[in-house]
Amino acid sequence: MRVGYLGPKSSFTYKATRSFFKEAELSPLPTIVSTLKAIEMNQFDYCVIPIENSVEGTVHPALDFLYHQANVPVQAEVILPISQNLMIHPNWIGKINQLKAVKSHPQALAQTQQFLEENYSSLKQEITDSTTQAAKWISDNKDEPVMAIASKEAAKEYQLEIIQSDIQDMKTNQTRFWVIGRKKINWYKEKSPIFRQTIGVKMEQNQAGNLHKILSAFSWRGIDLTKIESRPLKTRLGDYFFLIDIKVENLILVEMALKEITELGGEIKVFGTYYAHQTINC
Numbered sequence: 692m693r694v695g696y697l698g699p700k701s702s703f704t705y706k707a708t709r710s711f712f713k714e715a716e717l718s719p720l721p722t723i724v725s726t727l728k729a730i731e732m733n734q735f736d737y738c739v740i741p742i743e744n745s746v747e748g749t750v751h752p753a754l755d756f757l758y759h760q761a762n763v764p765v766q767a768e769v770i771l772p773i774s775q776n777l778m779i780h781p782n783w784i785g786k787i788n789q790l791k792a793v794k795s796h797p798q799a800l801a802q803t804q805q806f807l808e809e810n811y812s813s814l815k816q817e818i819t820d821s822t823t824q825a826a827k828w829i830s831d832n833k834d835e836p837v838m839a840i841a842s843k844e845a846a847k848e849y850q851l852e853i854i855q856s857d858i859q860d861m862k863t864n865q866t867r868f869w870v871i872g873r874k875k876i877n878w879y880k881e882k883s884p885i886f887r888q889t890i891g892v893k894m895e896q897n898q899a900g901n902l903h904k905i906l907s908a909f910s911w912r913g914i915d916l917t918k919i920e921s922r923p924l925k926t927r928l929g930d931y932f933f934l935i936d937i938k939v940e941n942l943i944l945v946e947m948a949l950k951e952i953t954e955l956g957g958e959i960k961v962f963g964t965y966y967a968h969q970t971i972n973c
């Protein structure tokens with residue numbers, strides 16, 4: 692089995708992917724969008740991307756591509772604890788006050804915002820396509836006065852020195868990763884206490900009570916929603932779709948709620964109906 696993931700190797704997405712696919716052949720891809728395009732073009736059996744962090748919220752490039760362009764369903768979710776670490780090239784040991792910038796993925800910079808503000812507010816923040824790319828960059832550019840925020844595994848892989856570990860502002864920092872592919876995954880069921888469906892809903896036109904209509908289709912059936920967020924449709928200012936996570940206890944009831952919303956003028960995209968599992972150690 693071949694699986695693509697947001698790389699490079701030792702990214703958090705790699706960790707999530709390996710914890711899920713113990714035996715598969717894994718291939719790193721440079722960006723979230725290239726990972727999703729690869730599964731669209733059938734280059735892999737599955738691909739894995741981050742979709743939401745407990746501190747920073749939805750990973751927008753992933754959601755936007757899945758909503759607007761991709762048509763491959765979510766088959767499972769892996770939830771991983773995320774520990775962020777500040778690292779430098781060993782050349783800079785003893786010269787930390789000469790460093791000028793810190794590099795990482797925007798999600799990681801946001802997860803450590805308070806720490807950076809309190810300790811390194813003069814450093815320029817530079818973004819990379821993944822945390823591990825930041826680690827790789829400082830390893831490839833050892834004379835540049837730049838540090839990186841990434842995983843412990845990335846520090847090890849690129850022989851960097853961790854100068855402070857667990858720097859995320861919230862100790863319970865967690866990220867949800869989606870496993871996307873055309874083939875159903877059944878073996879995950881036993882491990883997973885959570886069964887959910889994620890949908891995007893767009894109403895035909897902006898009318899008073901639109902959101903209320905959507906929510907009431909779930910509420911009078913006793914269906915629990917665990918997340919709702921609005922996201923620009925990108926057509927013009929004021930046009931949105933709603934992203935909704937549904938706790939599935941009775942799939943038929945959920946399907947009936949979706950039918951009702953469609954009859955009320957809603958256009959629904961189902962991202963997937965999937966089991967989610969929290970990985971403690973991997």
Ligand SMILES: O=C(O)C(=O)C[C@]1(C(=O)O)C=C[C@@H](O)C=C1
Nearest residue numbers: 702703704741796798821822866
């Ligand atoms: O997988 C990685 O290492 C990433 O850099 C991506 C990503 C994300 O987009 O959320 C993954 C987990 C962490 O929340 C921080 C960054």
